[in-house]
Amino acid sequence: MLEKNFDPKTAESRLYAMWEASGAFAPTSDPAAEPFSIVIPPPNVTGSLHIGHALNNTLQDVLIRFERMRGKAALWLPGTDHAGIATQMVVERQLAAAGNVSRRDMGREDFIAKVWEWKAESGGTITNQLRRLGASCDWSRERFTLDDGLSAAVRKVFVTLHKQKLIYRDKRLVNWDPHFQTAISDIEVEQREVDGHYWHFAYPLEDGSGEIVVATTRPETMLGDTAVAVHPTDERYKHLIGRAVRLPIVGRPIPIIADEYADPEKGSGAVKITPAHDFNDYQVGKRNNLPMINILTDDAKINENGPKDYQGLDRFAARKKVIAAFEELGLLREVEKTRHAVPHGDRSGSVIEPYLTDQWYVDAKTLAQPAIKAVEEGRTVFEPRHWEKTYFEWMRNIEPWCVSRQLWWGHRIPAWYGPDGKIFVEETEAAAQAAAREHYGRDEPLRQDEDVLDTWFSSGLWPFSTMGWPEKTSDLERFYPTSTLVTGFDIIFFWVARMMMMGLHFMGDVPFNRVFINALVRDAKGAKMSKSKGNVMDPLELVDQYGADALRFTLTAMSGQARDIKLSTQRIEGYRNFGTKLWNATRFTEMNGCARAEGFDPALVKNTLNRWIVGETARTVQSMTKALDACAFDDVANGLYRFIWNTYCDWYVELAKPILNGADEAAKAETQATAAWALDVILKMLHPVMPFLTEELWAQTSDLGAARAEGMLITARWPDLAESLVDAAADAEIGLIIAAVSEGRSVKAELNVPHSARPPLLVVEANDAQRAVFEANAAVIAQTLRVSELQFVASAPEGAIPFVVNGATLALPVAEFIDLAAERARLAKEIAGHASDIAHVNKKLGNPAFVANAKEEVVEENRERLAESEAAKAKLEHALSLLEAVV
């Protein structure tokens, strides 16, 4: 006998261990099985599971479990990302906290050893947390972006792209993060609106004949100014073009040039040009052959190109000093308050400086073309579809991808420099030396590039590098392209786009056929969860509190197509209750001898109620299968909820009670068998979303009745029930019973008939078929509606309360209890309802254009509806008139 409640705390770890030990997570080796594969978006190895991971991985697990049960060779390939900056940051912080020497004092080798040490200790945290969630990943295939195989893949890709001239070295402005002292890519830059100022500076003309005013939000950059630009058509300045101003503080004469970049509408119309420290100015500088003066050090202090008394000053201190100097010189014309966007590093949070450096670039524009085409042609489909616009938008305007990072933790760039600076890009040092020997005609000492690659470079290879590429492995053969990628929209640029480019280039095929973009989880108020706001919900705490299944079900139910999910514990609690409901329904069936019958065939059941639930079950299987195929996760959750609670528990079990307690042994046996059968189907359908509870119920009911053909639920076969199991006659019959009971309950409740009262239910008027249903089901209706019996009468006695169900008139003789006013109100309400319906339909049918243009079946439907409503209204009006007569 089942306990009263499911206990997730003890069951979850036990069941997970059982699954894992059984090998159920690995794809079946059956060569005939169709492959279905998902690669996990590798979480940062430093990370711990947040609610976004919980959602993302729940959805992947739902798909994997579904396809596994369907008999496919389902592979969910897990792993983690070395996460260059993030990890380096964590370890550096730890070193600092422990009072250790800094990274730089420690040296590269020792520091990296420290990181690996840290990874060995803490790197398993997040994968263990995924296990708590129930994720059925194939852990035997787990990968890490910095493991040997993936590192080899990275080198191969880099060298190949270099030889194809799709990777090159270039000197240009990059986004420089002074905190980490590395370049970062455009998409790692976050624009933040901040309060700032426009400082209007006067630059005196060199000949002393006047001045020209420019404005800037970054005064310190004036130290690197090499021109002032005005618009070529700007009449105010035309006469000054070609002349020069003397740059205050610095004393350098700089030219006044004509360039369309200057906007006559903005400020004075003249703009200072600092080619080495501003992206727009850089373009202007290139167009006009201006010198580019870098005035900053790697850590954003003024370098030797600045005036003596500025050298070594931090950029913000230098800013203050520049402003003070202008004020002193009497050249500060105006200070204007402004709000403007300032670039920040998404990891460091520090202000990014445009900075002129040598970096490695990937020719993303070229690689993007096939990636754009693949989505245009539908070889990869985004779900929801509208994300394709975002993808195209970015891909069509893609910039060269800066892939070098001045960090230590990551894939060292496989490039070696000869004594003369000649670059040898090879997969190994030995190969580079060989190439150098070839080039120089002798051995020369080589120096490897100090930089590492952007983390996203290795994650871009993830769908094939994890399967063993560049080796030709059987996994690649079988599971590439992967079936579906499930990820968040925030990394469409970072990750999805890069995988598309790399996959197409190196595998000649898309990395995945479908990309499901999941929503972003927010708190109950819709705010983004963040540690600083203190509104973070820890998924593991929620698992502790409500069980993994409840959390999974909640996330599944809420993952519609909307961008945001607003998560509240109330919701989780409700779905925890849903699990308990199913648990207790199972407990009920167990108590009532429901057990699998040997050779049970749902097509052969005779009892109407059983035929009905068989049909409803088949319908649900079909809609759930369809919804899962379409990644309509919310439909899955809602459909299961409704079927299990409102159909199986509320009606099937309730209507089955009289049979289970009755004397008709044949009907009883059939009902016991059908209830058990339907429950098994339910467990299967619910398993992908609530794996723990269902597996536990599956186990606990395993010895009830005939043995199951299948072992554990996780590997049981997904149900396949034919549409033909739906029986229209059974639907109509049970539908009438449900309608009669519901309406009868409503009447009793509205008239405040005491709960203990047991009037008979009078069948006043009904067609032959309906009469037969009422006769056959009198006992069930009587028990469920809590009436004494059913009586068939020619007309309703005085004071009986009539109600209309599917055209039949029923009545409850409860005159002694009723409040006349209440009854009058009830009737009036019903009549009004029908009246408005009639008016609505009449208006339609009265419109000749409607009858002429609308589809025949629509017109017919409306005619029927009108007739029904009119009949019902007439009956109720008659009842009301009788009531008035009594009074």
Added chain:
RNA sequence: GGGCGGCUAGCUCAGUUGGUCAGAGCACCUGGUUUACACCCAGGGGGUCGGGGGUUCGAGCCCCUCGCCGCCCA
């Protein structure tokens, strides 16, 4: 400035190709010792589907326009 998404019951959201589509869950109100479940059962109130205009026999669903809100990119 450009792009994308949203605006449906008090709250959170569903509403496929326009024709019972005005729904669900929660919240709220009323009643309940129905021997599976109070993590329960039964019943109930509540929305002119952001505003305006248009197409259509018919629009929450299509078009235009305006207004907010959010996100992304400049």
